[in-house]
Amino acid sequence: MPMVVAENLVKSYGKVKAVDGLNLTIDKGSVTGLIGPNGAGKTTTIKMILGLLKPDSGWVEVFGQNPWDNPEIRDLIGVVHEKAFFPSHQRTIDYLRRACRIFGVSESRAFEVLKLVDLQEASDRAIKALSAGMLQKFAIAHALINQPQLVIADEMTANLDPQSRSALLDLVLRLNKDEGVTFLLSSHILPELSRVCDSVAIINRGKVWAFGKLAELYEKYGAGIVRISTDRPVELSEEIKGLPFIEKLAADARGISVKVAKGREEEFYEYVSKLARKVNAKIHGIETGSASLEELYRLVVGANKLGETI
Amino acid sequence: MKRGKPFLEVFASAVHEDYRFPILEIFVFFYALGTFALASFGSALSTMGASEEAVAYSLASSVLGTPLFVFLILIIKNLAYGLGSDIEKGVIQTYLSYPLKRSRILSAKLLSAIGLSLLILLGIQIPALYLLAPGIVASHFGAVLLTYAANLSPILFISGIMLLVTLIVRRGGLALVFGIILYFAFSIVSSMLMFTAFATKSSTILQILSVFYPSTALSRYYGMQFYPGIEEVWVPTFQEVALYIGASYLITIFTFAIAYIYFCRRFSV
Numbered sequence: 001m002p003m004v005v006a007e008n009l010v011k012s013y014g015k016v017k018a019v020d021g022l023n024l025t026i027d028k029g030s031v032t033g034l035i036g037p038n039g040a041g042k043t044t045t046i047k048m049i050l051g052l053l054k055p056d057s058g059w060v061e062v063f064g065q066n067p068w069d070n071p072e073i074r075d076l077i078g079v080v081h082e083k084a085f086f087p088s089h090q091r092t093i094d095y096l097r098r099a100c101r102i103f104g105v106s107e108s109r110a111f112e113v114l115k116l117v118d119l120q121e122a123s124d125r126a127i128k129a130l131s132a133g134m135l136q137k138f139a140i141a142h143a144l145i146n147q148p149q150l151v152i153a154d155e156m157t158a159n160l161d162p163q164s165r166s167a168l169l170d171l172v173l174r175l176n177k178d179e180g181v182t183f184l185l186s187s188h189i190l191p192e193l194s195r196v197c198d199s200v201a202i203i204n205r206g207k208v209w210a211f212g213k214l215a216e217l218y219e220k221y222g223a224g225i226v227r228i229s230t231d232r233p234v235e236l237s238e239e240i241k242g243l244p245f246i247e248k249l250a251a252d253a254r255g256i257s258v259k260v261a262k263g264r265e266e267e268f269y270e271y272v273s274k275l276a277r278k279v280n281a282k283i284h285g286i287e288t289g290s291a292s293l294e295e296l297y298r299l300v301v302g303a304n305k306l307g308e309t310i
Numbered sequence: 311m312k313r314g315k316p317f318l319e320v321f322a323s324a325v326h327e328d329y330r331f332p333i334l335e336i337f338v339f340f341y342a343l344g345t346f347a348l349a350s351f352g353s354a355l356s357t358m359g360a361s362e363e364a365v366a367y368s369l370a371s372s373v374l375g376t377p378l379f380v381f382l383i384l385i386i387k388n389l390a391y392g393l394g395s396d397i398e399k400g401v402i403q404t405y406l407s408y409p410l411k412r413s414r415i416l417s418a419k420l421l422s423a424i425g426l427s428l429l430i431l432l433g434i435q436i437p438a439l440y441l442l443a444p445g446i447v448a449s450h451f452g453a454v455l456l457t458y459a460a461n462l463s464p465i466l467f468i469s470g471i472m473l474l475v476t477l478i479v480r481r482g483g484l485a486l487v488f489g490i491i492l493y494f495a496f497s498i499v500s501s502m503l504m505f506t507a508f509a510t511k512s513s514t515i516l517q518i519l520s521v522f523y524p525s526t527a528l529s530r531y532y533g534m535q536f537y538p539g540i541e542e543v544w545v546p547t548f549q550e551v552a553l554y555i556g557a558s559y560l561i562t563i564f565t566f567a568i569a570y571i572y573f574c575r576r577f578s579v
Contacts, residue, residue, distance in 0.1 A: 071412075074407060085401050089327055090326060098319050098322070098323060102316040
């Protein structure tokens with residue numbers, strides 16, 4: 001059953017189209033990752049889902065209602081904003097107790113959520129005295145105060161140390177598994193998302209470029225990936241992308257990831273050697289395997305950047 | 311899930327931030343100082359030969375002088391730093407994530423920024439007036455209220471414009487600068503209009519001024535002279551005074567209504 005449905009969402013800031021015909025469905029009980037480069041439209045999409053921004057056109061429904069006109073649905077939603085800010089002169093525990101009263105939950109929940117994010121020792125501290133990492137933990141605690149059915153988090157693990165990140169991801173998995181909480185997580189840290197997400201939406205230039213169960217996306221875009229390690233990835237990728245049997249290609253400073261049409265792998269290897277000689281590139285290694293989420297992302301985004309040649 | 315009390319909590323949170331120690335104490339001190347020590351009782355004394363109603367008006371006007379300026383400073387501070395900075399930093403975004411209508415969030419913020427400031431001002435001034443002239447104030451409380459209404463309306467109008475600007479510029483510092491400029495612009499323009507009115511003996515200018523500063527009409531009605539010795543150019547009736555006060559509040563309400571509509575329908579974070 002879909003918890004969030006967005007259809008043809010469009011939002012512009014002046015002449016810049018931040019979101020341009022975006023479609024997205026978040027199923028109940030899922031953990032969906034929202035990934036994309038900076039300025040792809042992730043935060044704008046999240047704000048429209050939360051009813052903080054009004055779409056120029058298209059529509060969005062959360063729990064079957066328009067979030068802009070129905071703020072009461074936020075009773076069921078926990079939010080971690082990209083830049084979390086709270087009234088700074090109040091103590092953490094006091095503000096969380098206030099949030100408890102806002103949502104009509106027991107005030108004992110305030111200390112519970114502080115414990116959940118391992119921030120109980122800072123309960124007496126003023127919010128302005130929290131470090132960036134602690135403030136992020138506080139924002140997560142605040143998002144869980146109303147025992148939400150849906151948690152929407154924009155860069156939830158930003159500013160956290162590796163240990164806290166890991167603990168937080170465990171918390172996400174536990175809440176999802178034990179309490180059926182649905183998560184929509186936006187992040188740039190793809191290994192983290194691959195650990196917790198069962199679905200992923202890759203957003204670029206205001207549109208969803210790929211969306212589905214992680215396993216299906218791996219199958220569609222990531223199976224049979226050839227990784228070429230070379231000293232001249234840019235030059236070599238320019239040559240490779242001209243080959244007719246290349247389905248997807250992405251290059252970075254370390255090398256090139258290529259999805260080759262089925263049955264054409266041997267032919268591809270021959271071509272790679274020739275093309276490497278042509279551009280004077282040294283091949284350090286070639287391996288075949290399944291793509292990581294990062295590669296998947298680069299293949300989807302990179303592939304479309306290269307246009308009709310892929 | 312049991313419904314909470316989001317409006318009251320956002321209001322309480324705003325009060326906590328707007329009046330944290332020692333802001334409340336400092337402003338209460340200045341209100342009291344202005345009321346008891348800096349009031350220009352000379353103008354009140356000059357009306358000793360006038361009617362008791364005019365004396366009540368004069369007393370209320372004299373104690374309002376400095377505290378009215380303090381009141382404006384407090385409102386500008388609250389709107390710029392309470393609302394402007396909250397928008398800038400993202401606190402409003404946090405409030406908007408609660409199950410609460412936008413109009414109620416803005417109401418909670420304004421109740422703290424303006425309503426409470428006004429309550430503190432009146433809470434000090436009205437008892438002070440009773441202490442200073444219990445008989446006159448008690449028997450002519452209507453005149454006192456009218457004086458307050460006439461003097462507060464331009465301040466509230468400036469607040470309404472500043473609120474609108476704060477919502478649009480979304481910057482605490484910028485809103486503060488704008489508020490100060492706006493206040494001085496209003497003061498200078500009104501002084502110039504007043505001078506021109508008397509120099510040209512034009513009642514029209516005074517009438518126009520009274521729409522924004524109804525205290526101009528009220529003072530004429532009670533026979534107060536801005537420029538002693540110079541012939542009065544306009545003496546309105548009580549109905550006219552009431553009309554000017556009503557018109558000034560209508561303009562103020564209109565300004566706030568635009569700000570509310572903007573915040574509820576257009577404002578995005």
